[in-house]
Structures are given as structure tokens and as C-alpha cells.
Amino acid sequence: xxxxxxxxxISVRDRGLTYGDGLFETIAVxxxxxRFIDYHIERLSAGCQRxxxxxxxxxxxxxxxIAAGCAFGSVKIILTRGVxxxxxxxxxxxxxxxxxxxxxxQPPSGDVYESGxxxxxxxxxxxTNPALAGxxxxxRLDQVMARSxxxxxxxxxxxxxxxxxxxxxxxxxxxxxxxxxxxxxxDLARCGISGVMRRVVIERAGLCGMDCAEVDxxxxxxxxxxxxxxxxxxxxxxxxxxxxxxxxxxxxxxRRLMTELVKVGVAECAV
Amino acid sequence: xxxxxxxxxISVRDRGLTYGDGLFETIAVxxxxxRFIDYHIERLSAGCQRxxxxxxxxxxxxxxxIAAGCAFGSVKIILTRGVxxxxxxxxxxxxxxxxxxxxxxQPPSGDVYESGxxxxxxxxxxxTNPALAGxxxxxRLDQVMARSxxxxxxxxxxxxxxxxxxxxxxxxxxxxxxxxxxxxxxDLARCGISGVMRRVVIERAGLCGMDCAEVDxxxxxxxxxxxxxxxxxxxxxxxxxxxxxxxxxxxxxxRRLMTELVKVGVAECAV
Numbered sequence: 001x002x003x004x005x006x007x008x009x010i011s012v013r014d015r016g017l018t019y020g021d022g023l024f025e026t027i028a029v030x031x032x033x034x035r036f037i038d039y040h041i042e043r044l045s046a047g048c049q050r051x052x053x054x055x056x057x058x059x060x061x062x063x064x065x066i067a068a069g070c071a072f073g074s075v076k077i078i079l080t081r082g083v084x085x086x087x088x089x090x091x092x093x094x095x096x097x098x099x100x101x102x103x104x105x106q107p108p109s110g111d112v113y114e115s116g117x118x119x120x121x122x123x124x125x126x127x128t129n130p131a132l133a134g135x136x137x138x139x140r141l142d143q144v145m146a147r148s149x150x151x152x153x154x155x156x157x158x159x160x161x162x163x164x165x166x167x168x169x170x171x172x173x174x175x176x177x178x179x180x181x182x183x184x185x186x187d188l189a190r191c192g193i194s195g196v197m198r199r200v201v202i203e204r205a206g207l208c209g210m211d212c213a214e215v216d217x218x219x220x221x222x223x224x225x226x227x228x229x230x231x232x233x234x235x236x237x238x239x240x241x242x243x244x245x246x247x248x249x250x251x252x253x254x255r256r257l258m259t260e261l262v263k264v265g266v267a268e269c270a271v
Numbered sequence: 272x273x274x275x276x277x278x279x280x281i282s283v284r285d286r287g288l289t290y291g292d293g294l295f296e297t298i299a300v301x302x303x304x305x306r307f308i309d310y311h312i313e314r315l316s317a318g319c320q321r322x323x324x325x326x327x328x329x330x331x332x333x334x335x336x337i338a339a340g341c342a343f344g345s346v347k348i349i350l351t352r353g354v355x356x357x358x359x360x361x362x363x364x365x366x367x368x369x370x371x372x373x374x375x376x377q378p379p380s381g382d383v384y385e386s387g388x389x390x391x392x393x394x395x396x397x398x399t400n401p402a403l404a405g406x407x408x409x410x411r412l413d414q415v416m417a418r419s420x421x422x423x424x425x426x427x428x429x430x431x432x433x434x435x436x437x438x439x440x441x442x443x444x445x446x447x448x449x450x451x452x453x454x455x456x457x458d459l460a461r462c463g464i465s466g467v468m469r470r471v472v473i474e475r476a477g478l479c480g481m482d483c484a485e486v487d488x489x490x491x492x493x494x495x496x497x498x499x500x501x502x503x504x505x506x507x508x509x510x511x512x513x514x515x516x517x518x519x520x521x522x523x524x525x526r527r528l529m530t531e532l533v534k535v536g537v538a539e540c541a542v
Contacts, residue, residue, distance in 0.1 A: 007283075009280040009282055012273065012280060012281055012349070014288070016288050017287050019410075019414070019415050020291035020409055052419065080288075081415075088411065090419050099283050103357060125402050127400035128400065129399065129434065131396050132412060132416075138288065139410025139411075140289075140410075144292050144361060145322070148360065163401060171359050172359060190434065
């Protein structure tokens with residue numbers, strides 16, 4: 001659906017294509033409902049405000065409508081600044097393009113939730129720019145390059161570092177590890193995407209009396225960690241059971257947070 | 272023209288839109304010919320190699336063909352990895368999308384070449400990532416944000432710094448200044464676009480016996496500079512006559528390089 005009407009193509013002059021001038025959201029759909037829709041719309045709105053793109057108010061209703069018939073899947077929203085002249089300068093009165101699409105899927109097998117995922121470090125670095133940090137902008141070439149480093153289907157995710165060596169995220173996930181009974185996750189002030197499931201996990205952890213510190217994290221911190229897990233809106237929590245060549249146990253805090261997520265609708269985390 | 276056929280729209284699943292997974296070139300057209308086409312294709316090819324996107328060999332011929340009827344204007348090439356599934360992982364055998372479009376224009380008045388341009392510093396920073404540095408990728412939101420900082424038509428360009436304070440480029444130009452009779456230009460190993468006109472200028476300067484050092488440049492270096500100029504494929508050289516509130520004289524080295532550019536077809540630099 002494009003701007004409220006059926007459609008599958010956009011203008012080659014759309015600034016989403018020409019400059020990556022836009023944002024997106026990928027929202028889990030369960031039993032006909034978009035999950036954590038408020039958080040997704042909040043992040044999208046915050047991004048629109050920073051980029052000065054008007055946020056079409058129809059989006060929530062359209063997402064709900066398109067999700068209604070779907071038992072299990074996801075809705076992707078792409079919002080661009082719309083068609084523009086050949087200039088970086090944004091049009092004075094942009095007419096944003098909103099693209100909303102549904103992908104039905106099969107519920108995942110419980111395997112990875114039960115036995116954990118294998119993770120590697122990527123060589124490709126993630127871009128640093130405080131002006132864009134946190135937003136889910138259309139420019140995701142960093143992630144494409146990182147994800148193209150491996151084909152081995154037994155590797156579920158790759159971790160990306162900034163140029164200065166700090167670990168920031170997975171190609172499609174946010175990263176947490178357990179330290180002295182509390183959580184640590186990379187600080188995203190300079191790069192990375194502020195994930196919706198990351199936010200949910202931090203909130204649920206807080207309700208369980210756990211603190212989550214957003215800090216600089218280096219590969220050696222992870223190598224010494226007892227529990228590591230990854231988060232993503234479509235996934236919930238993936239416990240990490242292997243980091244490069246080192247096996248990791250799935251610990252009780254990771255399990256507890258997975259149980260917490262099940263309570264707020266992330267049923268796939270039930271094991 | 273899209274993949275050799277007439278067309279004005281692309282799939283919403285094209286990775287150029289969804290992930291900024293592609294490159295572009297903007298090539299000046301003069302008297303029916305694309306200027307410095309070899310250099311543009313060389314940069315595009317180098318980018319394709321780094322991103323592992325196959326470069327369609329038809330592009331040069333198509334650019335020449337589309338430019339043929341145009342006295343003054345530009346051709347823009349957009350090359351994406353093509354349509355793909357909803358995953359950062361590139362398709363194993365991508366079918367790239369190539370979009371080639373012509374924009375006719377009026378030759379610029381000689382004013383800015385004669386009296387110089389006014390330049391400001393932008394607050395918006397440019398992304399740092401050695402993995403992408405130098406390439407003209409589709410992700411140009413940095414430039415969009417920087418360019419949206421001013422509407423004053425008397426300001427011709429804004430300079431962008433990296434997070435660490437180094438000056439990297441203008442929103443649509445590369446930057447040079449004169450130091451002790453030689454040129455200095457920002458080192459682009461970590462961010463910025465390696466401009467075609469930048470390359471031409473460095474080469475022409477070399478033929479004139481001038482050295483050009485690619486170094487770290489800070490705002491204070493520019494504030495102490497005697498001559499500053501900007502380059503861009505569609506512009507040639509813009510001499511800077513005002514940096515923020517400080518007037519600058521257009522010096523003899525800038526003028527000499529403009530004359531050199533005229534010799535290789537950048538007629539707009541004649542004053």
C-alpha cells in the first residue's frame with residue numbers, strides 16, 4: 001500500500017531512493033495485531049522530528065488495517081520525504097511517501113530459543129554519526145556489508161563494531177550482556193539503532209529490579225561475559241550460546257527476561 | 272531509462288530504496304558529451320567491486336546515448352543491487368537496477384566564478400566509516416541534514432565536519448585550500464566522497480608542479496588560509512570569497528587551476 005492506495009512501485013525521483021532520505025519500521029504481527037505498535041510509532045515520530053519529515057497521521061490505522069487478517073508475520077513501514085528535485089536541500093513543503101507492506105511468515109521453531117544462537121564478529125564497521133544515531137534510517141549499507149561476510153547457515157548473527165573498536169550491535173539486533181546480575185548494552189549516542197525490543201527488555205528488566213547500563217562495550221568485555229543475548233522486534237530475545245569459537249551457557253537472567261517477554265506478547269520466547 | 276527501457280518507477284522492494292544498497296554518479300553533459308565519463312565509470316566500478324554489485328557493462332553506452340542530444344545538462348546514474356527479499360543479506364545472484372536520467376540546464380552565469388561563493392560551517396556532522404568512505408553511495412542523509420540548515424540564497428555551500436572536528440567536504444563539493452603555494456584537501460580514508468572533479472584538480476595541479484597533500488584539516492586551518500576553493504563535477508571550481516563572516520581574496524593559484532580546468536573542458540570556469 002502506497003499513500004493509502006494499492007501499489008508496488010515508487011518514482012525514481014523519490015528521495016528515499018535517491019538519498020536514503022527516510023525511515024522505516026518493521027513490526028511483528030501476531031493474531032492480527034501489530035505488536036508494540038505504540039513504541040514503533042514513537043520511534044518513527046522521533047525520527048521524523050529530527051529529520052523534519054511530516055509524519056502522516058494515517059499510518060497507525062493503516063498498519064492496524066493491513067495486519068488485521070494476518071495470524072503471524074510482520075508489517076514494514078517505509079516513510080520517505082517524497083519526490084524531490086535533484087538537490088540535497090529538502091523541498092520546503094514535502095509530500096512524504098508512505099509504503100506499508102505485510103509479510104506473512106511461519107512461526108519460528110523453538111530451537112534457537114532453546115539452544116541459543118551462534119554469533120561472529122564482522123569486519124565491516126558501522127558508521128558513526130551522532131546526527132543520525134538511534135534512528136532507523138533507510139541507509140543500511142553498513143548492515144548489508146556486514147551481513148554479506150558470511151553464508152554459513154549455522155551462524156545466526158554478526159556483531160558490528162564502530163571504527164574505534166566499540167561493539168555496537170548485531171546486523172539486525174541489539175546486544176545485551178549480563179554483568180554482576182545487571183544488564184549492559186552498548187551506548188547508542190553515536191551510532192546504532194535504538195531498537196524497540198531493546199527498549200522493551202530494558203523496561204521489563206527494570207520492573208524485575210535489574211539495572212541496565214548503556215555503556216561503551218569492547219569485544220573483550222563480551223569474551224568475559226557469562227550471559228549474552230540479542231534482541232529484535234521480530235525475534236524477541238535470542239540467547240547467545242556461541243561467540244566465535246567459544247561456547248556460552250544460557251543463563252538464568254536471560255531465561256528470566258525471555259519469560260518476561262512472553263508475558264507482554266512475545267510468545268516465541270517461550271521454551 | 273531503467274535497465275535499458277523507458278521507465279520512471281521502481282519496485283518498493285528495490286534494495287536501493289529499502290537499504291540504500293547502491294551507488295550513483297552525476298555527470299556533466301556538454302555539447303552532447305558526458306564529461307570525464309571514464310573517471311565516473313572508474314569510481315562507479317570501484318564502488319561496485321567494494322560492494323560486490325555486478326556493474327552492468329551497458330552503462331557507458333547508455334550514458335553516451337542519452338547525453339547525445341543535450342547541449343548543457345547532466346546525466347545521473349543510479350545503480351542498485353536490485354530487488355531483494357526482506358533481509359540485509361544480499362541475494363546470491365543480484366540483478367542490479369540501473370537508472371539513467373538526463374536533466375537539461377542553463378549554463379551558469381559567470382558571477383560565482385568571477386566573484387566567488389559564500390560558505391558556512393554546518394552543525395550536522397558527516398558519518399565516519401572506513402568501509403564506505405570514498406564511495407558515492409545512495410545513503411546521503413548526512414548531506415540532506417546539513418543542506419537543510421540554511422535557506423539564505425546568498426550562502427552557496429556548507430562545510431561538513433566529522434564528529435572529531437575534522438573538516439571533510441561541502442554538502443555537494445570537495446574542499447581545497449592553498450598552503451605555501453601547494454594544495455591541501457581533506458583525507459577521505461574514513462569519510463567523504465572521492466570526487467571526480469577533485470581528482471581532476473589534483474592531477475592538473477600536479478602537471479603544474481603543485482603538490483596536493485591529503486591531510487586532516489580543522490576549521491582553524493581554513494580560517495588561516497589565503498585561498499580556499501570547492502570542486503564538483505557539475506561546477507568545476509568555485510572560489511570561496513567568504514567563509515562565515517570573513518571575506519577571502521580569490522588568489523592566483525585558484526585562478527590558475529580554473530584556467531587549467533577550462534583547458535580540459537570545464538568551460539564554465541572561464542572568467
